[in-house]
Amino acid sequence: MKPLESTNLFANSINKSFSTPGMDSSLEVLEDIWFHIMEGEFVSILGPSGCGKSTFLNILAGFEEPDSGHVACCGETVKAPSPQRAVVFQSPVLFPWLSVKNNVRYGLDLRKEGKKGTEDIASSYIKAVGLDGFEDYYPSQLSGGMQQRAAMARALVLRPKVLLMDEPFASLDAQTRYSMQQLLLRLWEEYRHTVVFITHDVEEALLMSDRICIMSKRPGKIIEELPVPFARPRPLSLTGSREFSMLKNHILERLMT
Template sequence: MNIRISDVSTRSVGRIGIERISISLGDGADAFEAVRDLDFAIAPGELVCVLGPSGCGKSTLLGALAGHLPVTRGRLTVDDQAVLGPSPDRGIVFQQHTLFPWKRVRDNVAFGPKMRGVGRSARYQAADEMLRLVGLDGFEHFYPSQLSGGMQQRVEIARVLINRPRVLLMDEPFGALDAQTRSMMQEVLLDIWTRIPTTTIFVTHDIEEALFLADRVIVMSARPGRVIEDIRLPFGRPRRAELVTEPDFVRLKRRILDLLRPPDSPEPLARLSPLWIR
């Protein structure tokens, strides 16, 4: 049941090219370089976790990929098309949900199809199907404020995936959840990702989360963010909760901990807004 559908047509889309990009944020005297010379590619269908200390520019990279902020140097591509602005092809999920408070769950999920001009009954049918997939059937008529944090993030994922995006960008999506809900959501995500194979970049600062979810972990340094390690994980799928106690897992965890431990801890940086909209 849990074996990944290797549909050729879906696996061939979602190649991400990050070509020598630097991103500067802020104006005038406040300007600073958030990420410097990032250069890597992500294969179609890959689930990549980006790990790094806070302020390393992980969120900035996602914001640029989503098309919400411009790169200063270099080029971002998805399937060889340059990223020029926001598009439903590149869905993004944030730590704090951005569901529309005035729309019921079903209308939130149906928003993308509505923007494409899909008729009411067809888009509601598609929305209900997505809600079933994320385990929220029965909650179609609720308002977002009536749901728990984990449920809100499920709606958020459904709302993005209904557009069948080429890439799924996740910016610490489970960072605000309690530990139990968080590990449940990780399994939910893997389950959804198995059914709808989508290239995914998942930003987190939780090492266990990255190791549990990813095919590949990219470790970034503190500001300006650069790639310091690119690790392909040896774990098979489906992943089970016992994985986190296996020797390989623990060994990798220790290795990444060492990478992330700064030689002399500088002051923690203020959290930056992932959406630097001017």
């Protein structure tokens, strides 16, 4: 399959196995995955626990190498992690010994951009995620949701082309989760990153994405791709509509097969 011109990230025929600890055999985790995402598109990946979603995201990020197949981003083969592809995990990855401000500007400092520019860019992203006033706090002094917002600012400040998110809101309570979803959508509408979003929550996928890919049980493969037909913005009341319920039920059934 030849990717289209505006395809931002694609993975062709990805296979991956891991050796089984303490045994002579291997565990087949991903089987012939074909995936593409267009520039600025928001795609969710749903699949049963253990089907290989995080492994696949790690391959897209360049943290893991596939056994076979090809991954390319922005016209280049993915061989290693790159600032073009930022990753946000379920638990916020922040340096505990650095303040919010210094965590957010860490990647910029590594790039050795001018001090004044760095300060301004970091502040604008801290503001964008609603953490202004908390610049000098340390991660242990923040709530879980605030830590995740700082992690998002830290990822976005490097202006990645692609944002790879592995269940970023799974550990948050329902209210914080909703406000983080709204924040992510606002940032996405402003910066138009391409987003690959792993979630277990079917409603979250339907409220957030342009398209949903459903993975099978391990060895994971993509068994269905669904365009999400709802116009944006999508109010919470959408979840009560007949079309939403039908799609949700269809996805839940596919996840159980």
